[in-house]
Amino acid sequence: MESKIKVSIVGVTGYTGSELVRLLVRHPQVELLELEGRSAAGQPLGNVFPHLAPLGLSVKEKLERPAEADFIFLGLPHHASAERAAEIFEQAPNTRIIDLSADFRLRDRTTYEKWYGEHHAPYLLPEALYGLPELYRKQVTANTRLVANPGCYPTCSSLALAPALSEKIIEPYVVINALSGTSGAGRGLKQNLHYSEMHDSASAYGLEGHRHAPEITQILTDVNQQAKVTVSFTPHLMPLARGMLATCSARLSPEWLAQYSANPNAAIRTLYSNFYAGEQFVRIVTTPPTTKEVFGSNYCFLYPTVDIEAGRLVVISVIDNLVKGAAGQAIQNMNLLSGLPESLGLEALGIYP
Amino acid sequence: MESKIKVSIVGVTGYTGSELVRLLVRHPQVELLELEGRSAAGQPLGNVFPHLAPLGLSVKEKLERPAEADFIFLGLPHHASAERAAEIFEQAPNTRIIDLSADFRLRDRTTYEKWYGEHHAPYLLPEALYGLPELYRKQVTANTRLVANPGCYPTCSSLALAPALSEKIIEPYVVINALSGTSGAGRGLKQNLHYSEMHDSASAYGLEGHRHAPEITQILTDVNQQAKVTVSFTPHLMPLARGMLATCSARLSPEWLAQYSANPNAAIRTLYSNFYAGEQFVRIVTTPPTTKEVFGSNYCFLYPTVDIEAGRLVVISVIDNLVKGAAGQAIQNMNLLSGLPESLGLEALGIYP
Amino acid sequence: MESKIKVSIVGVTGYTGSELVRLLVRHPQVELLELEGRSAAGQPLGNVFPHLAPLGLSVKEKLERPAEADFIFLGLPHHASAERAAEIFEQAPNTRIIDLSADFRLRDRTTYEKWYGEHHAPYLLPEALYGLPELYRKQVTANTRLVANPGCYPTCSSLALAPALSEKIIEPYVVINALSGTSGAGRGLKQNLHYSEMHDSASAYGLEGHRHAPEITQILTDVNQQAKVTVSFTPHLMPLARGMLATCSARLSPEWLAQYSANPNAAIRTLYSNFYAGEQFVRIVTTPPTTKEVFGSNYCFLYPTVDIEAGRLVVISVIDNLVKGAAGQAIQNMNLLSGLPESLGLEALGIYP
Amino acid sequence: MESKIKVSIVGVTGYTGSELVRLLVRHPQVELLELEGRSAAGQPLGNVFPHLAPLGLSVKEKLERPAEADFIFLGLPHHASAERAAEIFEQAPNTRIIDLSADFRLRDRTTYEKWYGEHHAPYLLPEALYGLPELYRKQVTANTRLVANPGCYPTCSSLALAPALSEKIIEPYVVINALSGTSGAGRGLKQNLHYSEMHDSASAYGLEGHRHAPEITQILTDVNQQAKVTVSFTPHLMPLARGMLATCSARLSPEWLAQYSANPNAAIRTLYSNFYAGEQFVRIVTTPPTTKEVFGSNYCFLYPTVDIEAGRLVVISVIDNLVKGAAGQAIQNMNLLSGLPESLGLEALGIYP
Structure with missing residues (x-):
């Protein structure tokens, strides 16, 4: 043994x-x-x-x-x-x-x-290796001894946009609106996280710039093969403890829209499914996902869709911010560096309802 | 009397x-x-x-x-x-x-x-008069006998974007991400509104087109003096019964950004404050508002801000979807048509916490 | 004027x-x-x-x-x-x-x-006058200048048990299980009131004795005409900001049970309705009340019922802990001392849903 | 293998x-x-x-x-x-x-x-074997082929009262106030389980008799060695999807109180710890437990305490109603009948926060 x-x-x-x-x-x-x-x-x-x-x-x-x-x-x-x-x-x-x-x-x-x-x-x-396995797996070497485990917002958002940017079908100017449960803000006591005030309350924050924006920019620019991607990122707190949803969008290239005008939604789904073929934790789902579906699990559920009127790609992405957005992904990285199956110990499904 | x-x-x-x-x-x-x-x-x-x-x-x-x-x-x-x-x-x-x-x-x-x-x-x-008093008040006549009371999403979003569009400082291509409590979906029973499934759950919906999008387009195009505005609108359900938050954004014109580069946030706040000067229910607030602050009230709290990196206007708007987004605004319209102060009977403040 | x-x-x-x-x-x-x-x-x-x-x-x-x-x-x-x-x-x-x-x-x-x-x-x-108007109104004099406004738990529980104790139909040994929203614990930051930890969480507290127990004992002993009432009181925190529900019970006297064996529920409802006849804020309701029904209002909804198997009176009582349980009742006391109708300024109904 | x-x-x-x-x-x-x-x-x-x-x-x-x-x-x-x-x-x-x-x-x-x-x-x-392993394990035989998996309320309540009844230190007349998340009510749509109405809402139900009461009575009477136990049971719905808390109480015998007057809380904890010695899923905890601590797990956390003023035992019990209160316990029964360790496949800890 x-x-x-x-x-x-x-x-x-x-x-x-x-x-x-x-x-x-x-x-x-x-x-x-x-x-x-x-x-x-x-x-x-x-x-x-x-x-x-x-x-x-x-x-x-x-x-x-x-x-x-x-x-x-x-x-x-x-x-x-x-x-x-x-x-x-x-x-x-x-x-x-x-x-x-x-x-x-x-x-x-x-x-x-x-x-x-x-x-x-x-x-x-x-x-330091940036530890988002689905996008940086190839950079692992036998000598890797320091992994920077990604932030929850960058994980959730980048997985949503990477296929489209990688295929260069969207403008490199993306708008990300993300909703997070409060656990991402940690255990430290704050007035806006006091139960009586956070209960029944949704709000945007970080409007003067959020620390996760440059991290997202770094990933997306990597994915976009070093052509700078502009990111407009607005995080929100929503009244739940655990869970994250990112709504990520960008204008689709007119060429792509023209080419797939017959059924752009089918085309975008195929593109996403191909990009993540073989990935165990990223799933292209057939109905808009809810945060609850991945609660407690290491999954990222993605729902890419085309807003025809606006010529825009809109991708919904959900994760559990403490699992795929933190501890679960860290263990996935440990598995990866250890030569184990990435999903070992991470097979738990979402807890629902 | x-x-x-x-x-x-x-x-x-x-x-x-x-x-x-x-x-x-x-x-x-x-x-x-x-x-x-x-x-x-x-x-x-x-x-x-x-x-x-x-x-x-x-x-x-x-x-x-x-x-x-x-x-x-x-x-x-x-x-x-x-x-x-x-x-x-x-x-x-x-x-x-x-x-x-x-x-x-x-x-x-x-x-x-x-x-x-x-x-x-x-x-x-x-x-029919479109009954969004802050934007259509002047169209009321002595003969008005039918008022179309606006939808909650259009109210929340249009109030957020009207000043910027009216002043033509943003591109007429706007992205709206809106979060709604469940009461907007009515009393009818549905599986996704079953408490056990909606609790602890956030999700996007209407991704194949939402009925409120053309209504928002109509208002914003009116405000934009008949030049068509493209709207990419993504509604979300969040786990609370009452409350709505819209995050509305668009690229700022390079001219405006250049002119106000010293302090774009102050400039945008001045523009919004002037636009709504004298309005009792629309307030430009100094910290990002939460839905809870307007719970049970007829207020719309607006927080306009500039995302410098992306050259983008981002406006946060909150209302109570059943008051300013429905019944309260209907009463405001009744007051308006009756020659009464618009706020009569609508003076209640938000209930907090 | x-x-x-x-x-x-x-x-x-x-x-x-x-x-x-x-x-x-x-x-x-x-x-x-x-x-x-x-x-x-x-x-x-x-x-x-x-x-x-x-x-x-x-x-x-x-x-x-x-x-x-x-x-x-x-x-x-x-x-x-x-x-x-x-x-x-x-x-x-x-x-x-x-x-x-x-x-x-x-x-x-x-x-x-x-x-x-x-x-x-x-x-x-x-x-000091104990300011629970429904039970102590007669003690107000022209000289009253200090009112001790009751606690939320004592208000909610005592209104539930006063009629039965006053009529001496229950044993003077009562069990009170009360659920409170977090706002009753105030604005001060505490780990157990941190949103991430309080969300989705219910718990009992004060099990080694709670400060509201002697206050409840004082009221119930007054109502019981000075014969000591034993109170077993267990408060709980539940995941909502505002709202209180007390489930109050005690053994019914065998004489009363024998006398009203044909329809004890009708008898108990009549007794309660008579006791609170003329009260504007206390209502005997016909279905078990929810905290949401009195949210934001000064009402106390009571639902008295008989557990036949156990020979026990069970009364459900709901209030808004910040209104009837605090600020609303304080204003009711001000009205009372001022000779105004007690309900002046307190007419708001519950906000629902 | x-x-x-x-x-x-x-x-x-x-x-x-x-x-x-x-x-x-x-x-x-x-x-x-x-x-x-x-x-x-x-x-x-x-x-x-x-x-x-x-x-x-x-x-x-x-x-x-x-x-x-x-x-x-x-x-x-x-x-x-x-x-x-x-x-x-x-x-x-x-x-x-x-x-x-x-x-x-x-x-x-x-x-x-x-x-x-x-x-x-x-x-x-x-x-049929009544499948509450901690209390009925000895009744399993090689021929057992039908297990009646217990209800969530009976599981949560009986584990809380069994030690005290078994040792005959409380009066056989118990009061149980239990709070349940909504998932116990199933997937079927009902008006009171509509998210908008259940959100922010707590209420009692089943006040005219609840089906779980006779089940609790049966268990407690078994535990009490066939002397009938009277149960006054009041279930409540609270605004969360998953989780159950029972507050169970009864008068302590004067003899026991006299014998352990020096430190009744220590005595009751010892009694409970001994009763459940060796049980993997029942834990006597040192602070009042919250439902969140056992979320997603097969644990029952018990907190027994003495209300000295009222001479009453008060036991707080929490479980996840869908795990120890349903599916988890069913698997525990399968393990038991299969000769496997009862905890096999049920080792998951609570998910927190």
Whole structure:
């Protein structure tokens, strides 16, 4: 029997950290080694997250054996994450890190620093792999030891637009309206996330610029073979805890519209189905998907359609922001780097109703 | 003392009908005359809507004295509404009708029939006033006796885009992503509106064309002084009962962007504030509004902003779909036609939290 | 014309304070004088509560003219409230105070101090009127200048049990299970009220004793003509912002059951209807009420029924915890003390759906 | 290698049926054989439940090979279930049936017929095992071929009260207030389950008697060693789709209270912990549990506590009504009858937040 993958988690008291625990304990090839979480150091994990109490796990102030881990997942805020990654690589240069923060997502340090301030470990940027397997799988090498796990909005939006941009059938000027549940905003208390105020409430935010916009731009520009794509991105909070829906649109090229005028919807569906042929987690669905259909799962459901009147492609994309948008995709990356089937431990279906 | 306005309501067993009752009983100049609702004929209104039980009102199968009413509100499905309007005008040619269905909203019969099938009273179309007071107030005449009360999506979206289109600072090609609570879909039972399935669920719909798109196009084309405006409209259902948010965007003209490059957000706010100066129900707000802030009120809160990177105007607009998007606006129209202050009986603030 | 009642509000940045503003601005006999709220001193009220922005009101650090007010409402935390009441009475001994905190609800200082610690103005306790008009209306005198506005749980539960206890048809040992929306817990941020954690979540709390239990005991013991009533009270949080439902039960006396065995449900309904005959805000309803039916209104809907198998009275009671359970009842008390109809300014019906 | 358990499901278009599919496809020892669902006969299962579309399963009008199945799960309405069970046993007398309807839960035919009307297969009643493993595990024999899977309310409530009744420390007169999400009411459309009306709404129902009361009485009377237990049961609907919380209480015996007056809460916790020692799915928790903590899992979290003032035991119990309250428990029963670990395939933790 092959030995299991040894995994430690840093930042286990946040939502991405706890979601990693929930998923990894069910992964057949993983052994959970250590859990780090400063705010609950020395406590049972169940004190912080009663749903995890049956596991009987404890939280440490700091990992004691980082070098014993094959993978360390970081579920920390930005800056803290870059610092901890640097520290871990010093102690354990052969351990692989999957970072769920924004610290290594933007290849360009200047862009990063515009949005987040000074980078705390810029020398690691060149070796970071952007971990959106469906679009960047080929970049994995035997030496990859640092994965920047994508943001939830970029995952949801880019999967929706990549086929059309890749085939150059839309104008490289896209409009993305995305709705997110509140868990994406984390566990920290804020007035607008106070239940009484968020309940029954929908709102746009980040209208003066959102940190996920440059990340989306980077991906779409990659997909568009380096021709710059302009992204107008408007995120919204909607009253649910978990779930994300992106409505992504752009003008279709007149040539494409002319060529497929007989049945543009069939044509666009074929294009999308071909692009994602063989992908286990991306499904082209036949009715507009709801966030509930992928709740708790690692799926991305896509519904591409053509607005004939406006000559516009409109793609609806749904994911669970904490699974495909965070912890699930991180595990998919671990599987990918380990040579395992990408879906191992991620087979759960959506929980419905 | 002046005598009160006598009002009857048809279709009182639906959500717009019951909302009219709730609001009209608090209107200081209104006397409620008769309530028609076939499915509850002969019953106390409180049997259908317990929240209205304290009023002690009863429902009739059919209005008995239509000619005694100064105003009759129709809260019926399309087709039924046109038929009932025609019937009422035969019996009571001097009574004014405010129709909350779609039957008289589209001036062009062909367009109507494309979306709804044969019109049941097309000869009334020419005399219908489109009742969006902030944009069509000047068209009211002493003879106006039929008001087509706007749809909720068109109200929410058009108020958001009218200033920019009117000033011709945006391209006449607009993208509207709108989120609606479920009450806009009415009281009729449907699988996707079953609580267990709609709860925790967001989804887009009407992707093959939505009936409100031509209505929005009509308004925006009017505002744009008859130059056709292309509208790409994507409605969504979100998990709340009451509330609507529209995110409306379009490319800003390069000239305008160049002229106001120093502070485009201030410029756009000034433009919007001037356009709606003196309006009581439209407010340009200073933080992105939430649907909850206008819950139960007749307000429309607008937040216009500029996406510099994309050179795009993005306007967030929120209303209560059953008040400013239906019953409240209908009463505003009644006030307007009666020479009363438009806000009479509509002073309620949003209920928060 | 009679002059209006001059009213000031202290603690306007909390939910009860803002709800008082929302309701009082629509009261035909009230003039709003001053608003005090330290955390927003000097700011427009609309900065804190955008739904109130249309009013154009400002917040002061401290009331400047307390003696000019006929009534001052206190929406402060306990202790702070007693202190502020004492201070106001020193400056303005003839102003009447309606206190929405717990500070003057318990007549017995020892009981108060057991639950809340030292009382900050115990000498005012003897003159405080317990302001549950339906049960204590007769205790109002010309000299009443301090009203302890009841808690939401005590209001909802006591109205449900008072008729049965008053008629001595139930054992004086009652079980109350109450469900509350989160707004009753106030605006202060707490982990369990963080949207992501409270969403989709129901839980019991206060199981080691809840501060509202002695208040309920005090009322029910009064109603029971001083024979001690034992109260087993279990409050719950449910996932909605506004609304309260109490399920109150107790064993029926064998004599009563024997006497009305033919139709106990009809008998109990008659008893309840008679007890509340003439009350405008308490309604005995014919189907089990939902919290939504009284949303935003000052109503209490009661549904008394008999569990024959268990020989038990079960009464369902619903209120809006911020209206009849707080601000609405406070205004009802103001009306009562002013000789106005109790319902003045409180006529709003529930908002549904 | 041992061969897998062959399983078919009848009634796959309902919520319990679809939940069985979701869970069984992840069970390592199960092979899914056939799915029956008349309303979707011949269709892909994904047409009815998009979250199950990735499985690529189809629905049949009727099972074709019932005798090949080791287990057949019935997720049908009552009456239909008894009929189908009888029919299956005729064709496949050695197949074991786990019935999720109410048809075989009540041992006493007269009681059944009082609540449900004529029984459609009364001759099968004597051989039905009541499948609440924690309380009835010992009754399983090698011949057990029919399991009556318990109702969600009885599961949630009985687990909460069994330890105390079994130890005879409470009066055999219990009060149960239970809150349920809407999925327990099934997929059928009803006005009170229409999203717009159920949203933001809590209510009691079944006040004239609920079918689950006699089932609870049967269990508790068994636990109480055949001394009749009186149950006053009030179910409520609360605004969430999935989740159940029962607040169960009864007077503690004066002897017990006297004996453990020093620390009754510690004593009651010890008693409960001992009673459920070794149980994997029942956990005595240290803080009042929320429904969200067990969402999607087969756990029952119990929080027993003593209300000293009222001398009363109060136990809070939470389950996921579709897992431990239906499909999960059914699989637990299958495991039990198959000699497998009861938790096989049911290890999922709650999904939080």
